[in-house]
Amino acid sequence: MSLDSTQWHAKPKFPETHYVDTRLYTDETLFREEQEKIFGKSWIIACHESELPNAYDYRTFQHPAGTPLIVVRGEDMKIRSFYNICPHRGNTLLYDPVGSAKRIQCIFHAWSYDTTGRCLEISRGKQGYQDRFKCEDTGLREVRTTVGYGGFVWVNTDDNALGLQEYIGDALGMLEPHMSMPLEVFHYHKAVVNTNYKLWHDTNSEFYHDYMHYFNRITGMLQPGYFERKYVGYPHGHASVGSMQIRYDAYEGSKERGVGWPGLAPGGWILIDIFPGMTYNLRTSLIRMDTAIPLGPNKVVIEFRGLGLKSDTPEQRAERIRDHNVIWGPFGRNLHEDLLGVYGQGRAMRDRTDSKWVIHGREEDMTIHDEGGMRHFYAEWSRVMGRSASDPFGDDRAAPESAKTRAAA
Amino acid sequence: MTERHAIAELVYRSCMLLDQKDFAGFLALCDPAFHYAITAFSPEIRKEMTWLEHDKAGLKLLFDNLPKHNSDHSPLTRQAIVYTVEPDEGAARARVVSALTVYKTALDGGITELFAVGKLLDAVKLDGERPLLVDRNVRLDTRMLGIGSHIPI
Numbered sequence: 001m002s003l004d005s006t007q008w009h010a011k012p013k014f015p016e017t018h019y020v021d022t023r024l025y026t027d028e029t030l031f032r033e034e035q036e037k038i039f040g041k042s043w044i045i046a047c048h049e050s051e052l053p054n055a056y057d058y059r060t061f062q063h064p065a066g067t068p069l070i071v072v073r074g075e076d077m078k079i080r081s082f083y084n085i086c087p088h089r090g091n092t093l094l095y096d097p098v099g100s101a102k103r104i105q106c107i108f109h110a111w112s113y114d115t116t117g118r119c120l121e122i123s124r125g126k127q128g129y130q131d132r133f134k135c136e137d138t139g140l141r142e143v144r145t146t147v148g149y150g151g152f153v154w155v156n157t158d159d160n161a162l163g164l165q166e167y168i169g170d171a172l173g174m175l176e177p178h179m180s181m182p183l184e185v186f187h188y189h190k191a192v193v194n195t196n197y198k199l200w201h202d203t204n205s206e207f208y209h210d211y212m213h214y215f216n217r218i219t220g221m222l223q224p225g226y227f228e229r230k231y232v233g234y235p236h237g238h239a240s241v242g243s244m245q246i247r248y249d250a251y252e253g254s255k256e257r258g259v260g261w262p263g264l265a266p267g268g269w270i271l272i273d274i275f276p277g278m279t280y281n282l283r284t285s286l287i288r289m290d291t292a293i294p295l296g297p298n299k300v301v302i303e304f305r306g307l308g309l310k311s312d313t314p315e316q317r318a319e320r321i322r323d324h325n326v327i328w329g330p331f332g333r334n335l336h337e338d339l340l341g342v343y344g345q346g347r348a349m350r351d352r353t354d355s356k357w358v359i360h361g362r363e364e365d366m367t368i369h370d371e372g373g374m375r376h377f378y379a380e381w382s383r384v385m386g387r388s389a390s391d392p393f394g395d396d397r398a399a400p401e402s403a404k405t406r407a408a409a
Numbered sequence: 410m411t412e413r414h415a416i417a418e419l420v421y422r423s424c425m426l427l428d429q430k431d432f433a434g435f436l437a438l439c440d441p442a443f444h445y446a447i448t449a450f451s452p453e454i455r456k457e458m459t460w461l462e463h464d465k466a467g468l469k470l471l472f473d474n475l476p477k478h479n480s481d482h483s484p485l486t487r488q489a490i491v492y493t494v495e496p497d498e499g500a501a502r503a504r505v506v507s508a509l510t511v512y513k514t515a516l517d518g519g520i521t522e523l524f525a526v527g528k529l530l531d532a533v534k535l536d537g538e539r540p541l542l543v544d545r546n547v548r549l550d551t552r553m554l555g556i557g558s559h560i561p562i
Contacts, residue, residue, distance in 0.1 A: 051454050059453065097453050188454045190553050214477040253470035321459055330557040331447060331461040337479045339556035 009356055016390040017375055018361035023392060025196035025358075026351045030385075030392060031297040038276050038384055040065040041158040043167045045278050045291050047071055048305065049151040050184040052079060056102045056115060060084055060094055062301070064197075064277070064293045065157055069143060070094050072101065074115040079147055081155045082117050082140035093140075104140070117142045150179035150280070150287065150307070171238035174270055175280055178263050183287065186317060187306030187324055193339055195346030197277050197294040198381075200302055203338050204271065204279040204290060205239065205373040208362060212341055215251050215333045223247045229368045237275030237380025239373045243268045246284060251333075254326070259285045259319045262309070273373065275380055286320045288328055298346055304328065304335070412503075412540075416533050417491040419540045420507050424487035427560070432472035439465055440534050440541040447562060449527075449549040460549075461561060468561070480559040486512045486521075487562065489529055501536035502543070505529070509547065511562055525551035525562065 012019045024030060046061040046069060058072035061081075068084040070093060084093050086106040093104055093113075103120065105112040110123040117140035125134060144156045146164040149172050154164050161167070193200070203209060210216040220226050229242040246267045248254045260266055261282060270282040277292035287307040294300045306324040308317055328335045349355045360371035360378075378389040385392075410418070419438060426434040436443075443465040449458050463471060489507040496503045506528060513524040532544035547562045 098455065185454045186456060187458055188451045188456075189449075189458075189460075191555060191557070192553060193556060212479055214474070214479075252474060253467055322462060325460050325462075329460045330554045331559065331561060332557075333474075333478060333559070336481070336557040336559050340479060340481055343556050 012357050012359050012361070014359065014361040016388065017379065019357045019359045020378055020389040021392055022349050022355040022358055024389060025199060025345075025349050026297050027392075028297055031294065033385060034294070035065050038381070039063070039294075041156070041161050042276055043146075043154045043156050043161070043164050045152045045289065046081065046155045047153050048183070048185045048289075048307065049079060049147050049153055050310065051098070052153075054100070056100045058094060058099055058101050060097050061155070062293055063155065063157060067157060068092065069155060070104070071145070071153055071155070072115045079145055079153055080116065081143040081145040081153075083143065085141070086111060087138050087140070113140050149176070151183050152289070167236055168238070168274070169235050171234040171236075171240065171274065172272055172280065174240055174242070175272055175282060178261060178270070178282055179287075181262060182310035183307045184310040184312070185305050186308050186321055187304065187329070189304050189330055191302050191304070191330075191339060192295075193300055193302065193343055193346065194298055195300060195342040196297055196349070197292040197300040199342045199345045200290070200292050200300060201273065201277045201279070201377065202374055203342060204281070205273050205377055206360070206369075206371050207241070208369045208371065209341065212337050213334050215327060218250045219247050219254070223250065227367055227369070231366045231370060231373045231376070233372070233376035237377055239273045239376050241271040241368065241373070243270050248284070259316050259323070261285060273377070275377065285323045288324070298350055412496070412535070413494050416494050416503055416505055416540050419533060419542065420489050420491055420505060420529060420531060423542065424489050427562075428484065428486055430560070436465065436469055436472075438542055440543040441465060442543055443468070444544045445561065446545070447547045447549060449552050451552065471561070475559060478559055481556060483513050483515055485524060485558065485560065485562070486514065488512070496535070501534065503533045503535060505531040505533055507531070509562070525549055525554060527551060
């Protein structure tokens with residue numbers, strides 16, 4: 001039966017933990033709060049250490065809390081991060097996304113810094129500031145940086161937040177043995193999509209949407225073991241999905257992966273979601289890393305990385321690249337479908353479309369089509385935001401009689 | 410028709426047929442040994458990337474499987490301009506460089522936006538009845554393609 005307006009707006013017939021209000025995906029106030037309370041206090045992946053192989057190599061990174069960063073390897077080979085903002089007149093220090101900078105010099109007034117953030121020179125400093133202000137009085141704003149969990153460079157703009165190890169806890173335990181050797185990024189691209197970052201992360205938090213992927217239906221859903229994989233939730237909103245054997249040759253034109261991964265069973269697959277928006281995806285012969293950088297409630301930049309082993313022979317690397325891009329490259333079979341899905345959600349869930357609820361009520365003993373991974377994410381979201389994901393603005397508390405009427409409808 | 414004219418016709422016809430989603434027609438322009446790739450250089454990771462790579466049979470399978478996938482239906486329009494044709498008389502081949510611009514037009518309303526720019530780096534075989542594509546490298550400058558595409562450029 002179709003729904004009338006009252007029924008459309010009524011609370012779903014599920015516990016409050018099993019649905020969210022779609023204003024989570026559209027509201028500007030909530031977005032700004034997420035930037036401050038979530039992204040401003042979480043460990044976020046900025047890049048991979050293999051993108052900075054030499055001393056003085058740098059990458060720039062748009063932190064999802066809003067701050068532009070420089071990630072740079074110093075002369076001591078340590079990787080540090082700083083605001084990409086000159087403390088003098090607020091200019092962008094490094095304009096290009098990648099490069100080498102033994103001396104970081106602002107193009108505006110030639111103030112310069114080294115790769116430890118120390119001010120090296122203020123142009124005509126004595127003449128202009130006399131003894132009132134010197135290099136010792138300034139420097140670059142350093143951001144906490146830790147390299148770990150597969151060589152990823154993690155940053156945290158909150159000087160007082162938990163350490164990375166404490167933040168991750170045991171969440172990456174299933175994957176750590178497979179990341180003990182040096183890794184290298186072989187694929188990188190970005191996509192800007194008019195959707196909310198959480199909708200993208202949702203696609204990595206549940207696999208009921210494998211119905212959207214012909215490739216996954218054929219190589220996974222129809223294969224033994226698919227429905228036995230289980231979600232496990234960890235503190236701080238992280239979650240893992242156990243392994244199974246993917247039958248790549250079940251998709252016409254695809255073949256079994258000749259290049260495997262050290263310690264992983266043939267065809268194996270391990271996926272781990274890290275709150276608030278990163279996913280490790282070890283898929284038989286490569287690691288995928290998705291990171292989401294929200295630009296607004298309905299706009300997100302997603303970075304896509306593919307990683308192999310630094311020790312790969314050219315032949316092994318070529319095979320990993322093919323394996324990655326046939327499915328997850330910009331012309332891959334799955335990535336386009338995932339992006340099409342969240343783009344469609346973004347269209348349907350904009351401000352004023354009168355969308356109301358997103359239901360994640362499936363319960364299948366936390367196996368692969370259970371939506372417990374999403375519920376776990378939104379439980380953490382609610383905790384950190386101090387708001388209920390199902391009632392973020394307290395409408396039910398403000399008008400409990402209306403809430404009862406809606407529920408009874 | 411001069412040789413350069415015939416080669417240019419081949420490049421333009423390949424674009425028109427892909428625009429029309431006439432995949433069988435496109436493959437008919439390709440030699441049995443055809444190799445296809447979409448490549449780009451990532452300055453972010455300082456590496457060459459190969460985003461898609463197939464032989465002729467693999468490309469045919471990709472086309473055959475398309476109806477089974479969920480895809481964006483917005484048509485792409487490919488615009489090529491043949492820049493240079495360098496014959497290799499001894500090998501009965503020619504190397505062709507063409508500028509490529511691809512546009513995407515929304516089905517709803519028909520607004521057109523730029524999808525990608527790059528070059529077609531083709532190798533053309535000349536020892537048959539007509540020129541055939543034996544190698545195509547779609548060398549993209551554009552690296553952000555929105556929601557992407559299932560259909561090769």
